[in-house]
Amino acid sequence: MPFPASKLNILIRPAAAAAAAFAVAYIFVMIAGGAPGAAAGALLEGAFGGRYAVADTLNRASLLFIAGLAVAVAFRGGILNIGAESQILAGASAAVVAGRLVDGWPGFAAVSALLAAAAAAGGACAAIAAALKRYCSVPEVLSTILLNFIFLQTVSWLVRGPLAETAHALPQSDRVADAAMFPRVFFDTSLHGGFLLACALAPLSWFYLFRTAGGLRLRAVGEGPRAARVAGFAVARIEFTTFLASGALAGTAGGMLVAGHTGRLYDNISCGLGYVAIAVALLGKLHPFGVAAAALFFGALDSGAAEMQRSAGVSNALALVVQAATVLAILAFDRFAGAARAEAA
Amino acid sequence: MPALLEARAITKKYPGVAALDGVTFSIASGEVAGLLGENGAGKSTLVGVLGGAIAPDRGELYLSGERIRLRSPADAAAAGIGVVHQHESLILRFSVAENIALAAGLPAFPKRAAMIDAARRLADRYGLNPGDPAAPCESLSVGERQRVEILKALSRNPRILLLDEPTAALSPREVAELFHVIVRLRDAGVAVALVDHKLHEVLRVCGRVVILRRGKVVADMLTKDSDERGLATAMIGKAPAPPARAMPAREGEIVFSVDGVSTRGRIGSLALRSINIKLSRGEILGIAGVDGNGQREFVDYLLSTRDSAGRPTTAFIPPDRRGEGLILSFGVDENLLLDETLLRNAAPAGYLSPRTRAESSAAAIVQYNIRAASSSAKAATLSGGNQQKIVVARAMARRPGVLVAAHATRGLDVEAASFVHGEILNFTKNGGAVIYISTDLDEIAALCHRTLVFARGSALGPFEIPWSAADFEAIGAIMAGGGR
Numbered sequence: 001m002p003f004p005a006s007k008l009n010i011l012i013r014p015a016a017a018a019a020a021a022f023a024v025a026y027i028f029v030m031i032a033g034g035a036p037g038a039a040a041g042a043l044l045e046g047a048f049g050g051r052y053a054v055a056d057t058l059n060r061a062s063l064l065f066i067a068g069l070a071v072a073v074a075f076r077g078g079i080l081n082i083g084a085e086s087q088i089l090a091g092a093s094a095a096v097v098a099g100r101l102v103d104g105w106p107g108f109a110a111v112s113a114l115l116a117a118a119a120a121a122g123g124a125c126a127a128i129a130a131a132l133k134r135y136c137s138v139p140e141v142l143s144t145i146l147l148n149f150i151f152l153q154t155v156s157w158l159v160r161g162p163l164a165e166t167a168h169a170l171p172q173s174d175r176v177a178d179a180a181m182f183p184r185v186f187f188d189t190s191l192h193g194g195f196l197l198a199c200a201l202a203p204l205s206w207f208y209l210f211r212t213a214g215g216l217r218l219r220a221v222g223e224g225p226r227a228a229r230v231a232g233f234a235v236a237r238i239e240f241t242t243f244l245a246s247g248a249l250a251g252t253a254g255g256m257l258v259a260g261h262t263g264r265l266y267d268n269i270s271c272g273l274g275y276v277a278i279a280v281a282l283l284g285k286l287h288p289f290g291v292a293a294a295a296l297f298f299g300a301l302d303s304g305a306a307e308m309q310r311s312a313g314v315s316n317a318l319a320l321v322v323q324a325a326t327v328l329a330i331l332a333f334d335r336f337a338g339a340a341r342a343e344a345a
Numbered sequence: 346m347p348a349l350l351e352a353r354a355i356t357k358k359y360p361g362v363a364a365l366d367g368v369t370f371s372i373a374s375g376e377v378a379g380l381l382g383e384n385g386a387g388k389s390t391l392v393g394v395l396g397g398a399i400a401p402d403r404g405e406l407y408l409s410g411e412r413i414r415l416r417s418p419a420d421a422a423a424a425g426i427g428v429v430h431q432h433e434s435l436i437l438r439f440s441v442a443e444n445i446a447l448a449a450g451l452p453a454f455p456k457r458a459a460m461i462d463a464a465r466r467l468a469d470r471y472g473l474n475p476g477d478p479a480a481p482c483e484s485l486s487v488g489e490r491q492r493v494e495i496l497k498a499l500s501r502n503p504r505i506l507l508l509d510e511p512t513a514a515l516s517p518r519e520v521a522e523l524f525h526v527i528v529r530l531r532d533a534g535v536a537v538a539l540v541d542h543k544l545h546e547v548l549r550v551c552g553r554v555v556i557l558r559r560g561k562v563v564a565d566m567l568t569k570d571s572d573e574r575g576l577a578t579a580m581i582g583k584a585p586a587p588p589a590r591a592m593p594a595r596e597g598e599i600v601f602s603v604d605g606v607s608t609r610g611r612i613g614s615l616a617l618r619s620i621n622i623k624l625s626r627g628e629i630l631g632i633a634g635v636d637g638n639g640q641r642e643f644v645d646y647l648l649s650t651r652d653s654a655g656r657p658t659t660a661f662i663p664p665d666r667r668g669e670g671l672i673l674s675f676g677v678d679e680n681l682l683l684d685e686t687l688l689r690n691a692a693p694a695g696y697l698s699p700r701t702r703a704e705s706s707a708a709a710i711v712q713y714n715i716r717a718a719s720s721s722a723k724a725a726t727l728s729g730g731n732q733q734k735i736v737v738a739r740a741m742a743r744r745p746g747v748l749v750a751a752h753a754t755r756g757l758d759v760e761a762a763s764f765v766h767g768e769i770l771n772f773t774k775n776g777g778a779v780i781y782i783s784t785d786l787d788e789i790a791a792l793c794h795r796t797l798v799f800a801r802g803s804a805l806g807p808f809e810i811p812w813s814a815a816d817f818e819a820i821g822a823i824m825a826g827g828g829r
Binding site for chain 2: 212214223224
């Protein structure tokens, strides 16, 4: 074999699944009474038509990437963190608090402080579930789902209570200081610093997972916890820190949401980003570069869907259908390939 | 005798190797045929083909002279071919009766009492006692689980029974029981194929022996025309190494001790009762006993011990090679680094360069002759013997003072087992001390200076080598009385 099948599959399988998903979408557009050709054109136009569209796609993809990476790191370490949503909300809340305190700071310091606060809050949120797992044996799937409910309501309370805007007109916070917002300095578009952060995190996380002793320990605990124990790895501690790192990444995504997009906190600010992140992570085969590709795909769908609604009259709800269908198709292709492999072994 | 099941010119290729290369194998009604061969010789692949789990690239199968195609294990079962696999396929949370009922075929509304009754009747019929039929399989010893596996296969009244290394985890008494069952099945007209590594066992029960080497049949002969030495030579293609012999232990310095360790028993685990062990430099201490008498719990205790720097005190060859010794989805190189001490040495600053990884694994691959497609080949693609070489290489690389080896030769062929024995003897020659846990009394008698026998969580003995006839009797009595 000239090229390892596993490496090839990382590219081909998601592409085949995406094609299958588009076929499903095509049928849905027909049923909805739209013109599939025009809808597809609008989708592509919205995602890649010109630098503004591309900038929008990259911004969305950056956010999805960091949230997806948070999930991927946890899953690699055997931690089923379903709580990226709560960690994102914790991160966004802390980002708003920090972003308002840094008024008058120089830009770089202000943005850094906002992100650091977001990461710390996300990590702290994950620490609740991590501690419950480590000291009380509460399964993290359960605790993180429940924490999602709690943090959703906490944000709702924050924007009506302690963080409510001065005008008290809407259930939302005041805007953070301008210095704490990502500067939009690229090519005269909306592309912001979050993109740089994502570009840095992709190779860094790959390097950590596959080129360091810590990464080997993390993957060993995830793939073979009993072998990791025999190896003398501190399994419980590694699980705990993996969980915290995952939470910190998700929290950072929450900070990016504020510093790059909303500038403030309000109800339902994350729009289920923490759940889409799970799909992005799985679609990317839990590999940092795979997650980046998946995030790009989802980001393009996101920004394309808006244009599809404007110019082709097709609801952007359809983009959600495509997203969901893609994940299902990927899982189906994966099982299919897995069964083929089992046959060969 | 006309063949009941016949495989003609079966070829199965995997990337880089031909697991089976034109193999012809047949088995007649009322015959027990032994299938012998080294690890990687193709035995398990052949069992897979005969059992419908593996589709051959070329070749045909004939049942009573008629061509058949097996697309799945279910096809094979419908054709009257029962398989007992090397790796257990039980649902551990289900009871013995439920596992058997699943294999036998379920009615639409299964009744608990009826399932338990059916399991009991099946067990009585074959004289194979799997313990309480209502007990979940996770609470059974390895030997009992093995019996449930066999009962599962027997529950469909197969005309052909394929047993893939069924004795690997059994005590001598359990082996004798199993052979008794095999003989009864044979006399009832069942065709039995027995894959085994232990030559004397094959000679005891098989009328005919087929030997595979590197995917080819190198011998097909009646056992009455062959002896153990001849078979071993045919298997590995050269005269076997003489059996392992323990060196006289050097008296003196105690390098490791366990003082009166007791543990509380939890559900599914046994309480250890004041275990005392003192280990001298150069000594091999044997721990014998029927599986499930506290060996697992003792290993768990040893795994949890740490020295003052928080590092594990001993190196391990853990009992479950595939689950504890290796991570099958990891490469050979990464598996060789699955040890806190080794990993810290390889990556003092945390950075694990591909070069370090390749160099450190290349040395071990050469030194231990690990046969793998490449240093990054997944451990799952290696044969059992080569997998165990990784585990041994890693344990030795730490240069430990004490090695705990549990079931270190389980499921290995003669050559791989003698390799493991050789490594352990070398280790003690250089002053290392070993705790050697095994259910194979022959092995323990050949290797260990002193032996403790585990029975219901207590350690009885010690017995010093050479064992007298009275020692053998005493050990046999402890093992017979100690089974759960």
